[in-house]
Amino acid sequence: MINLQPYENPGYFVLLVIALLPAIIVRLNGARSHWYETLVSFVFLFLMFDGRKWTQGVALIGYTIWQYAIVALYIRYRTKKDSPNKFSVFFWSVVLAIVPLTVVKFTPLFDHGQSSIIGFLGISYLTFKTVGMIMETRDGFIKDFHPVKFLQFLLFMPTISSGPIDRYRRFEKDYDRVLTREKYLDLLGKGVDRLFLGFFYKFIMGYIFGTMLLPNLERQAMQARGGFLDLSWPLVGVMYCYSMYLFFDFAGYSLFAVGISNMMGVETPMNFNYPWISHNIKDFWNRWHMTLSFWFRDYIYMRFVFFIMKHKWIKNRVTIANLGYLLLFMIMGVWHGETWYYIVYGLFHATVMILTDAWIRFKRKHKDAFPSNHFTKAIAILLTFNTICFSFLIFSGFLDRLWFR
Amino acid sequence: MAVKDTVLDILSDLTGSDEVKEDLDKNLFTSGLLDSMGTVQLLLELQSQLDVNVPVSEFDRTQWDTPNKIIAKVEQMQQQ
Numbered sequence: 001m002i003n004l005q006p007y008e009n010p011g012y013f014v015l016l017v018i019a020l021l022p023a024i025i026v027r028l029n030g031a032r033s034h035w036y037e038t039l040v041s042f043v044f045l046f047l048m049f050d051g052r053k054w055t056q057g058v059a060l061i062g063y064t065i066w067q068y069a070i071v072a073l074y075i076r077y078r079t080k081k082d083s084p085n086k087f088s089v090f091f092w093s094v095v096l097a098i099v100p101l102t103v104v105k106f107t108p109l110f111d112h113g114q115s116s117i118i119g120f121l122g123i124s125y126l127t128f129k130t131v132g133m134i135m136e137t138r139d140g141f142i143k144d145f146h147p148v149k150f151l152q153f154l155l156f157m158p159t160i161s162s163g164p165i166d167r168y169r170r171f172e173k174d175y176d177r178v179l180t181r182e183k184y185l186d187l188l189g190k191g192v193d194r195l196f197l198g199f200f201y202k203f204i205m206g207y208i209f210g211t212m213l214l215p216n217l218e219r220q221a222m223q224a225r226g227g228f229l230d231l232s233w234p235l236v237g238v239m240y241c242y243s244m245y246l247f248f249d250f251a252g253y254s255l256f257a258v259g260i261s262n263m264m265g266v267e268t269p270m271n272f273n274y275p276w277i278s279h280n281i282k283d284f285w286n287r288w289h290m291t292l293s294f295w296f297r298d299y300i301y302m303r304f305v306f307f308i309m310k311h312k313w314i315k316n317r318v319t320i321a322n323l324g325y326l327l328l329f330m331i332m333g334v335w336h337g338e339t340w341y342y343i344v345y346g347l348f349h350a351t352v353m354i355l356t357d358a359w360i361r362f363k364r365k366h367k368d369a370f371p372s373n374h375f376t377k378a379i380a381i382l383l384t385f386n387t388i389c390f391s392f393l394i395f396s397g398f399l400d401r402l403w404f405r
Numbered sequence: 406m407a408v409k410d411t412v413l414d415i416l417s418d419l420t421g422s423d424e425v426k427e428d429l430d431k432n433l434f435t436s437g438l439l440d441s442m443g444t445v446q447l448l449l450e451l452q453s454q455l456d457v458n459v460p461v462s463e464f465d466r467t468q469w470d471t472p473n474k475i476i477a478k479v480e481q482m483q484q485q
Contacts, residue, residue, distance in 0.1 A: 139462035282440060297441055302461050305445045321442040360437070364421050 001051035004044070005121075006161045007256040010203070013195070016044065020263055024188065027265060030181045037264055041157035048161070049120065056120035063100055063123065067130045067154065068147075070097050071137075075145040078137050090138045094131055101127040109338045122161045124335065126154055128295050133168045135299055142168060149175060156268075158260035162253060164271045164291040174266045184265065191262030194255045202252025210245035217241050218398060230402050239393040246392055247275065250289070275388075279380040281352045284388055301328045318357070325353040336395075345395045352387060408455065408483065412476050415450045419443050429472045447475075457482045 004012055019040045026033045049057030074093040077083060101123055107116035133150075136142045153171045179187065217237040224232035254271035261268035269291050278284035285293045301324045308320050326347075333346020363370055370376075393399065416425040420438040424431060433439040439447070448459050457479055469475055 136462045139460035141460070141462050282437075286434075298461065298464075302441050302445055302464075305442060306448065306461055309445060309449055317442065317446070324442070 002047060003051035003053055004047040006044075006048060007198075007202075007253055010199075013256075016040075016260065017263075019043065020260075024263055027179065027184045028181060028188075030178070030184070032178055032265060038152070041155070044157050045155065045160065053121075055117060059118045059120040060122075062118065063120065063126065064151070064154065066100060067097060067126070068150065071130055071133055071150060072145045072147070074134055075137050075142060078140075079143055085138070090134070093134050097130050097134060098127055105335065106338065125159070125161070125163045125165055128163075128165045128292075129154055129168070132165075132295065132299060135303070136167075136169065146172075156261070156266070158264065158266075159257045159268055162250075162257070164254055164257060164268050165295050166266075166268055166291070170269075171266065177265075179265055187262050187265065187267070191259040194259035194262065198252045198255030198259060200252075201248045201255060205248035206245060206252055209241050210249060214238070214241050214245055218401075221398075221402065225402065235393075235402070238396075238398055239389050242396045242398065243389040243392040246396075247272075276385060277381055278384045278388070279377060280384055281349070281356050281387065284384060288388075296328050296332060300331060301325070304328075318361075321357060322354045325350045329353070339397065339400070341394050341397050341400055345391055348391050348394060352391075408480055409476050411454055412451075412479055413472060415447060415454065416472055416475070419446055419450075425472050429476075431472065432470050433472070434466055434470050444469075451479060455479060455483070 004015070006012065020037075023033055023037045023040065026036070046057075049060055070093055074089070077089060078085060100118055104116045104119035104123055107119070108114060133142060149172055150168075152175055153166070153168050156166070156171070159166065217234050220234035221230075221232055221238050224230075224234055251272045258268045258270055271290055271292075273287045273290060275284055275288040278287055285297075304327055305320055305324050308314055308323075309317075314320050314323070329346040329350035330343070331346075332349075333343045336342040336345070413426050416433070416439075417423050420433070420443065422438065424436075424438065425433070431438070444464060445461075448461070448464065451457050451459060459478075459482070469478060
């Protein structure tokens with residue numbers, strides 16, 4: 001049986017673009033065909049979860065029913081006349097929505113590395129979407145439950161496996177509108193550009209760093225073990241090479257997902273915005289895997305800080321901000337997986353955030369003591385770049401092999 | 406008029422700088438004057454001083470990123 005994993009090889013793009021061609025032609029005539037685009041999406045979702053992946057397909061169906069029920073019931077509860085809008089109902093809706101993801105994430109830990117039978121590719125990203133919906137319903141911004149739009153949003157084919165994470169209210173606007181020929185042509189052009197840039201990123205740069213260079217450097221680093229902490233020059237090479245691979249591979253994938261979305265008339269938000277020119281770690285998180293970091297920022301960090309400050313549980317604002325960073329990055333770390341290196345990666349980023357804030361406060365107090373020119377800016381970018389690459393060396397898990405295997 | 410002064414006072418308080426009063430079109434986020442923590446403080450101050458209730462969900466950075474835009478938003482929300 002044919003099974004096609006999204007964006008895996010050039011052949012996938014040929015098939016997908018040919019399948020989308022009628023939809024593109026319809027859109028070029030200033031119209032659109034929801035049913036045809038849905039059909040293409042359904043076929044490609046089917047091909048993603050059939051054959052050897054059929055158990056994942058069953059898991060996806062079960063998961064969809066589960067989330068559908070929670071979101072539908074919560075929106076109905078929240079929007080009925082004189083809704084009591086209780087915190088407990090909101091709280092338990094969020095808990096129920098993240099139960100499947102939590103089970104999937106913790107199964108390997110308790111079941112000798114076995115993966116859970118209710119897991120499927122993309123479960124995290126779908127969970128981010130529904131939890132976001134529940135939060136915005138709580139705030140009164142999602143006012144009705146529309147079954148078709150909910151499913152279109154949740155199961156949007158171009159982004160199902162790894163994001164970017166869209167938001168319901170934004171997606172709904174794109175889904176409802178009909179673009180004029182000129183506007184669509186413009187969007188289509190952007191989409192095609194993104195696909196080609198994605199090819200360059202993932203299939204050329206990602207291949208050079210990930211397949212040609214990285215395994216050699218890793219082998220050399222393993223052979224050079226024995227010194228202080230097994231440090232060696234090849235290990236430094238692994239650090240930079242892995243960081244480049246990670247960026248080109250994931251940014252390439254994200255460009256595909258956004259490019260295909262554009263062809264379907266949807267302006268899925270971008271995931272990367274020149275992360276390597278960040279001048280500090282806060283700037284970096286506004287540029288790297290943006291839809292994920294903004295999700296964590298809006299739905300965890302800001303809500304946590306808002307809640308604590310409103311109830312005046314902690315007075316000191318610096319303490320609240322720092323606790324927020326720890327909470328956010330620990331959750332992000334555990335979400336990547338329950339291994340020491342993901343958790344250390346989270347702690348490392350939280351620590352750098354806290355130190356950066358302290359540094360910014362210090363600079364504000366002593367405004368005239370620090371020059372700001374091209375040279376200091378270059379130093380800031382260089383320092384940030386190296387800090388990030390070091391964090392990705394932790395993230396890569398290579399240190400686990402280097403030290404403990 | 407009152408809204409404008411109150412918002413500007415809150416902003417200069419939060420950012421620890423008078424830049425926000427000098428350039429009302431300055432981007433608060435790209436310039437690093439305001440971060441997520443500052444944003445939450447802004448929302449809470451708007452609530453207590455001007456009685457406008459802005460939920461975190463409503464806070465789309467692109468619509469709130471300059472003093473002028475914030476003033477316009479607050480005035481618009483007060484009229485509702």
